[in-house]
Amino acid sequence: MSHHAPLGIAVIGTGKMGADHVRRVRDLISGARIAAVVDIDEARAAHLADGIDGCTAYTEPAAAMDDPAVDALIIASPGPAHEATLLDALARDLPVLCEKPLTPDAESALRVLEAEQRLGHRRIQVGFMRRFDPEHARLKRVLAGGELGRTLLLHCRHRNVSVHDYFTDEMLITDSVVHEMDSARWLLEQEITAVTVLKPARSSLSPRVLSDPQLVLFETAGGALVDVEIFAASGFGYQVQAEAVCERGTARIGEGGGVGGVLTSAAGRWGGEIDQDYVTRFEEAYDREVRHWADATRRGETTGPTAWDGYAAAAVCEAGVRAQATGQRTEVTMIERPAFYA
Amino acid sequence: MSHHAPLGIAVIGTGKMGADHVRRVRDLISGARIAAVVDIDEARAAHLADGIDGCTAYTEPAAAMDDPAVDALIIASPGPAHEATLLDALARDLPVLCEKPLTPDAESALRVLEAEQRLGHRRIQVGFMRRFDPEHARLKRVLAGGELGRTLLLHCRHRNVSVHDYFTDEMLITDSVVHEMDSARWLLEQEITAVTVLKPARSSLSPRVLSDPQLVLFETAGGALVDVEIFAASGFGYQVQAEAVCERGTARIGEGGGVGGVLTSAAGRWGGEIDQDYVTRFEEAYDREVRHWADATRRGETTGPTAWDGYAAAAVCEAGVRAQATGQRTEVTMIERPAFYA
Amino acid sequence: MSHHAPLGIAVIGTGKMGADHVRRVRDLISGARIAAVVDIDEARAAHLADGIDGCTAYTEPAAAMDDPAVDALIIASPGPAHEATLLDALARDLPVLCEKPLTPDAESALRVLEAEQRLGHRRIQVGFMRRFDPEHARLKRVLAGGELGRTLLLHCRHRNVSVHDYFTDEMLITDSVVHEMDSARWLLEQEITAVTVLKPARSSLSPRVLSDPQLVLFETAGGALVDVEIFAASGFGYQVQAEAVCERGTARIGEGGGVGGVLTSAAGRWGGEIDQDYVTRFEEAYDREVRHWADATRRGETTGPTAWDGYAAAAVCEAGVRAQATGQRTEVTMIERPAFYA
Amino acid sequence: MSHHAPLGIAVIGTGKMGADHVRRVRDLISGARIAAVVDIDEARAAHLADGIDGCTAYTEPAAAMDDPAVDALIIASPGPAHEATLLDALARDLPVLCEKPLTPDAESALRVLEAEQRLGHRRIQVGFMRRFDPEHARLKRVLAGGELGRTLLLHCRHRNVSVHDYFTDEMLITDSVVHEMDSARWLLEQEITAVTVLKPARSSLSPRVLSDPQLVLFETAGGALVDVEIFAASGFGYQVQAEAVCERGTARIGEGGGVGGVLTSAAGRWGGEIDQDYVTRFEEAYDREVRHWADATRRGETTGPTAWDGYAAAAVCEAGVRAQATGQRTEVTMIERPAFYA
Known part of the structure; x- marks a missing residue:
């Protein structure tokens, strides 16, 4: 593919x-486009493709892979279908973003590993998205920075509001705690060597079939101990929290409402970092502002703050500068707001 | 322009x-591209254009506007240049995102207003980016929701780490407090009717020419009172905080490290909202994950979590499921990590 | 009075x-006792005195002062009565703790000042109790420590849930903001030189007679600026907050639920102190424990944690020590709980 | 003993x-006094007794118990000495506050239990002081209130700054975790039925002899699971935290700097209570104020806020009331501060 053409992506599985x-991909990813969608439900794939310029619907992953408009794959089909799709993709040397799990068991995952090694270069990225969460990334940086020393304990909380009735005890591990398995390995840079699962009395508000919550313990190759509370039907909210206890202090994320950065306790003080400039603080605001404007403009509209808002700010600034110079309360002089800007 | 072609944007001013x-626009805005850059410094514009496919450099805004590849403008030139550029853009019916200020004074802003009204439809969005900040947007929603009643007071803090030596008292108003002028108008949905500026003793650490910090008071048409602390050389951090005091409670943003959502005090309790699902909590993580993957793929690379990470998670899951079923500590069985994934 | 006899206190005013x-004084102050109570409502004073060993009821402050059992006075009568009582007490050289206000106006306060100076030594402590609030005391220490530099701004919030219908605008100043007048003078160690009062639209939930909330500004001799939000009928809670903005950072108290210590922002970080030992952390618990035990013992009772609790802890400790040594889950061996300890 | 005479307390063990x-007891407990102190180190006991009016020094607990001035005992001697002292006290029907442990092992504790039962009424309170900590008491109230439903998990953190070199692994359980044993039993109102102790890699900063930190798990009769992190040489601070995970939400204490009340997560919101009046908020300030004043008065001194502070507040109030009435900035009129009040 050319450096300048948009990346043609096939999404496999349209749940x-x-x-x-x-x-x-369609709305937010610059330099990429949806070239194909694949689903065993033909109508569903066709319906989704219809709304996207230059997108073809397929029922077979291999057919999409053979479409010359397809440069790369996102696999979002059910886990049991992943192995075949991954092996096909590797056979064609196609880059893949594969939603977790890679495959449903270690044996099949091993076959994928071997195929990628035979290919001789990496083509698979697994969808452990927490590694891209700003809070988790900051926690990783704090731990990697080394100021807190070695991590000895990692306390994790993973709470969902509710789960479907068909959710099973096993899925608590394979669908939920699997995230902590990856984030613990990634944060600690150590493999997990043993697992223990403890079950307290079950919540009477969880689905009958579930023993919920549970406490899952990991031991790691470096001797760290990880405890994970998994509470699938907590009822009150979605919370993902982690607290690393290190030789010289602790660092945690996920407190309060959510995305407040890393809280550390060290050397007699607790607290967090303060942004140092507007670029960091308002980065997302700028991105949203320009995206909002570009989207509206493509629709032929103009929305957002108006020229009237610009005029009003100028009028208030003039009063402000005069008030500052004179020390006096200064009234703002403005025209009546035109109906045009109502 | 076609619905499907990317929006061609000219950026005026390349500071x-x-x-x-x-x-x-180049990296993050889907469906848009940089078609032109304009700067009176010809070399600077040319240098910037060189790195972008299909981008032309100009020294005159009007020349860029006449480029058929240009569909819309972002104005980021110095304020005094805005009026002429805006009038030219309106004459050509081109959509504009104009960095604040609209123009440096109310009189010139009025001329722009009149031109847009003559055109008969909106074409200008002013760059008050706080309206797109997730925290400010949430605060706006809380106030608009009406549960806290009418807003009577708005306490604002605006602290920068430092400013250049040429920063003046007047710029405290026109460059910094102008943001509060807009956010107060927007949050309260009321015009500002009078301004008072109070100066305490100046910080000995601020540039000699500045009376810093200052306390700026706004009165609004609806009788609300706004106090703004502006502290340009606070030294310690960039903080933008706002606390609305309403008839039934308060709501504030910008506490702690920054982006922790809206804290309310009402009915005997203080606190905030908890996310209700992973979509809200990890929305940004998913966006970054896919963007990261698409960017690497376009560079011909594969990075991020590997197939080995997928295999390791599968192996730990298997041990976890067995541990859960047996109640016993269960060791994880894994192959040695291949050098390929080191 | 002897060093060892308890201090005989007369309380003037029994509202x-x-x-x-x-x-x-009766329950919590070691080394002091209530020797007299005074109220113009004879029955009320008598009723209160009846419940206290060795306490006499009076209707006249002077009569109580002449009681040889009275060593010192607490004045809690209405403000207009303070001057006469204070002058009488100074004439007898009696120590006084006088609830605020000292007197209702500066002129009468001056007469009291002069009388105390004629006496030649201090006898009056005024009841500005915030100076004894642990949070305010910590804030004072942080500011006095000097690390944050000079204080330039002090933002204060003073919110009550509700006020009586007879509460007036004037009382917002003399009953409520008077606390900030003292705490500002004390924290900044500067006199207040000018006052401005600003009134936003009134809350429709405040008593009709009140313009509530108000924003009160103090200027100080050293050039600091203090802004006080007074909101007498906020409806939602009692909050007293203060944030000192200094040359090198900020320090604030009263956040969240209340008594969480001093939060500082400085050098790129926000946060607070962590206790360094159990003495600090559990000081109040120890005081309450021993007070609870002594009170129950004086009533002929034994309450609190029982010998059974002691036995259970010992049994669990034994299992814990064994579990620690063996690495195994260890069951706790205990007798059935005797009915005696049910 | 008479209802009105102060309770005569003997303190056994003067470490x-x-x-x-x-x-x-001497400074803070109203209605009680130290009648005797007991220590095997005769000089130490005598030295301590010397400073207290009417206090006798003993080397034998039994001798102190026979002193007619002694009404009750506080046992603070080493644990192995407790049994004999407790049995002697029960034989004399003397009320006891016994520091933990009741006795060092379950067997001896059982002998004490039996003696108290033979006596036929309770005489022993064990010193588990956390039950009197305001934060723990509030958490207990929240859990007992039942709104959050049944408690399923209890996560505890217990961190000390450092320990002596002679501190052993066993003492981590018997000296430190013993507090969580009691607070878990008390908060959950259930006995502990099994214990497991897990040891991660040890902190290289802890004393060589210690495996520190450790993770201790309790199972309870009602099926709750308790995990306790004990970190004896955390280096950074003293933290005691507890988080109860219930069927309908969580409640935790010990966050941030320490004493900020109970934080709950329930029904989509996190947060805490706000005080509803000044009595709750400033209760401790009032107690300290009056205690400070009474103590100074007994020493023949007057300290604290002066009549000058009262005068200054009156003068500022007068300016404030005028400013409020006129809407104008109003200067404060005050005399020069007399040297007397400097």
């Missing part, structure tokens, strides 16, 4: 996650 | 803010 | 505050 | 904890 990736 | 908008 | 002081 | 109880 909740797949459809969300389609929307994401 | 810090303009260059940042060029980078943003 | 809400006076009765509370009677209870406080 | 750090015993000496602290002596100071506490």
Whole structure:
């Protein structure tokens, strides 16, 4: 593919996650486009493709891979289908973003590993998205920075509001705690060597079939101990928290409402960092502002703050500068707001 | 322009803010591209254009506007140049995102207003980016929701780490407090009717020419009172905080490290909202993940979590499921990590 | 009076505050006792005195002062009565704790000042209790420590849930903001030189007679600026907050639920102190424990944690020590709980 | 003993904890006095007794118990000495506050239990002081209130700054975790049925002899699971935290700097309570104020806020009331501060 042409992506599997990736690539990813969607449900794939310029619907992953418009794949089909799709993609040397799990068991995952090694270069990225969460990334930086010393304990909380009735005890591990398995390995840079699962009395508000919550313990190759509370039907909110206890202090994320950065306790003080400039603080605001404007402009509209808002600010500034110079309360002089800007 | 062609944007002014908008549109804005850059410094514009496919450099805004590849403008030139550029753009019916200030004074702003009204439809969005900040947007929603009643007071803090030596008292108003002028008008949905500026003893650490900090008071048409602390050389951090005091409670943003959502005090309790699902909590993580993957793929690379990470998670899951079923500590069985994934 | 005899205190005025002081001295103040209570309502004074060993009721402050059992006075009568009582007390060289206000106006306060100076030594302590609030005391220490530099601004919030219908605008100043007048003078160690009062639109939930909330500004001799939000009928809670903005950072108290210590922002970080030992952390718990035990013992009772609790802890400790040594889950061996300890 | 005479207390053991109880009773406990101190170190006991009016020094607990001035005992001697002292006290029907442990092992504790039962009424309170900590008491109230439903998990953190070199692994359980044993039993109102102790890699900063930190798990009769992090040489601070995970939400204490009340997460919101009046908020300030004044008065001194402070407040109030009425900035009129009040 040319450096300048947009990357043609095929999304395999168009359930909740797949459809969300389609929307994401279409609206938010610069330099990429949806070239194909694949689903065993033909109508569903066709319906999704219809709304996207230059997008073809397929029922077979291999057919999409053979479409010359397809440069790369996002796999969001059910886990049991991943192995075949991954092996096909590797056979064609196609880059893949594969939603977790890579495959449903270690044996099949091993076959994928071997195929990628035979290919001789990496083509698979697994969808452990927490590694891209700003809070987790900051926690990783704090731990890697080394000021707190070696991490000895990692306390994790993983709470969902509710789960479907068909959710099983096993899925608590394979669908939920699997995230902590990856984030613990990644944060600690150590493999997990043993697992223990403890079950307290079950919540009477959880689905009958579930022993919920549970406490899962990991031991790691470096001797760290990880405890994970998994509470699938907590009822009150979605919370993902982690607290690393290190030789010289602790660092945690996920407190309060959510995205407040890393809180550390060290040397007799607790607290966090303060942004140092508007670029960091308002980075997301600028991105949203320009995206909002570009999207509206493409629709032929102009929205957002108006020229009237610009005029009003100028009028208030003039009064402000005069008030500052005179020390006096200064009234703002403005025209009546035109109906045009109502 | 076609619905499907990317929006061709000319960025006028390529200083810090303009260059940042060029980078943003190029890397992050789906469906838009930089078609032209304009700067009176010819070499600077040319240098910037060189790195972008299909981008032309100009020294005159009007010349860029006449380029058929240009569909819309971002104005990031110095304020005094805005009026002429805006009038030219309106004459050509071109959509504009204009960095604040609209123009440096109310009289010239009025001329722009009148031109846009003559055109008969809106074409100008002013760059008050706080309206797109997730925290400010949430605060706006809380106030608009009406549960806290009418807003009577708005306490604002605006602290910068430091300013250049040429920063003046007047710029405290026109460059800094202008943001509060807009956010107060927007949050309260009321015009500002009078301004008072109070000066305490100046910080000995601020540039000699500045009376810093200052306390600026706004009165609004609806009787609300706004107090703004502006502290340009606070030394310790960049903080933008706002606390609305309403008839039934308060709501504030900008506490702690920054982006922790809206804290309310009402009915005997203080606190904030908890996310209700992973979509909200990890929205940004998913966006970054896919962007990271698409960017690497376009560079011909694969990075991020590896197939080995997928295999390791599968192996730990298997041990976890067995541990859960047996109640016993269960060792994880894994192959040695291949050098390929080191 | 002898060093060892308990201090005989007369409480003048037995309204809400006076009765509370009677209870406080009786139950919580070691080395002091209530020797007399004074109220113009004879029955009320008598009723209160009846419940206290060795306490006499009076209707006249002077009569109580002449009681040889009285060593010192707490004045909790209405403000207009303070001057006469204070002058009488100074004439007898009696120590006084005088609830605020000292007197209702500066002129009468001056006469008291002069009388105390004629006496030649201090005998009056005024009841500005915030100086004894642990949070305010910590804030004072942080500011006095000098690390944050000179204080330039002090932002204060003073919110009550509700006020009586007879509460007036004037009382917002003399009953409520008077606390900030003292705490600002004390924290900044500067006199207040000018006052401005600003009134936003009134809350529709405040008593009709009140313009509530108000914003009160103080200027100080050293050039600091103090802004005080007074909101008498906020409806949602009682909050007293203060944020000192200094040359090198900020320090604030009263956040969240209340008594969480001093939060500072400085050098790129926000946060607070962590206790360094159990003495600091559990000081109040120890005081309450021993007070609870002594009180129960004086009533002929034994309450609190039982010998059974001691036995259970010992049994669990034994299992814990074994579990620690063996690395195994260890069951706790205990007898059945005797009915005696049910 | 008479209802009105102060309770005569003998403190057995005058090490750090015993000496602290002596100071506490002497200075802070109304209606009680130190009648005797007991220590095998005769000089130490005598020295301590010398400073207290009417206090006798003993080397034998039984001798102190036979002193007619002694009404009750505080036992703060080493644990192995407790059994004999407790049995002697029960034989004399003397009320006891016994520092933990009741006795060092379950078997001896059982003998004490049996003796108290034979006596036929309770005489022993065990010194688990956390039950009197305001934060723990509030957490207990929240859990007992039942709104959050049944408690399923209890996460505890217990961190000390450092320990002596002679501190052993066993003492981590019997000296430190014993507090969580009691607070878990008390908060959950359930006995502990099994214990497991897990050891991660040890901190290289802890004393060589210690495996520090450790993770201790309790199972309870009602099926709750408790995990306790004990970190004896954390280096950074003293932190005692607890988070109860219930069927409908969580409640935790010990966050941030320490004493900020109970934080709950429930029904989509996190947060805490706001005080509803000044009595709650400033209760401790009032107690300290009056205690400070009474103590100074007994020393023949007057300290604290002066009549000058009262005068200054009156003068500022007068300016404030005028400013409020006129809407104008109003200067404060005051006399020069007399040297007397400097």
